Amino acid sequence: MTILKRILDGAVNVAAWIGGLAAVLMMLHVTVDVIGRTFFNAPLVGTLEIAANYYMAALSFFPLAMLAREKGHIIVELFTGWMKPNPRAILDGVVAMVTTAYIAIFSWKAFEVAVAKTAIRDAREAGFGFVEVWPGRWFVFAGFGLMLIYVVYHMVGDLRDGFTGRAQKRADEGTHIPSSEENL
Secondary structure: OHHHHHHHHHHHHHHHHHHHHHHHHHHHHHHHHHHHHHHOOOOOOOHHHHHHHHHHHHHHHOOHHHHHHOOOOOOOOOOOOOOOHHHHHHHHHHHHHHHHHHHHHHHHHHHHHHHHHHHOOOEEEEOOEEEEOHHHHHHHHHHHHHHHHHHHHHHHHHHHHHHHOHHHHHHHOOOOOOHHHOOO
């Protein structure tokens, strides 16, 4: 699994960097547009369309996989703090199953929309003509797809740790880090 984890981590890191780069590019693009409009009466045509359909999509959806990798989603331990490590790991795995179903549906719909919008070459009207926005639809699918893979990875690790007793063994050794998070 370590080779798979390394490949997946590499893809997640690239996606996170793309999301960060999109934030920087959006700031520069909007700044140049504002300067051009304010001082030269010459705004950059299509800034709104590009920012909304490319930069924001990359910024919003590419980091989802990193969120899943770091288990950065909301976990309410108020109700599970009293549980022993093995049952808690099994519960985390079951919750990950529900999350997997939810993200799989989102990924599938994102894929369907991306295919449909690519087929019609979806575009938005801008001052000089049209800006094609269909490539941004694939950002949504890529972000949810990578997140789905990571949630499944954690689900398998949590269930394995819970059913084999590894979660309890880790607690006895003084560490509570699940095997799915060891290399983080």
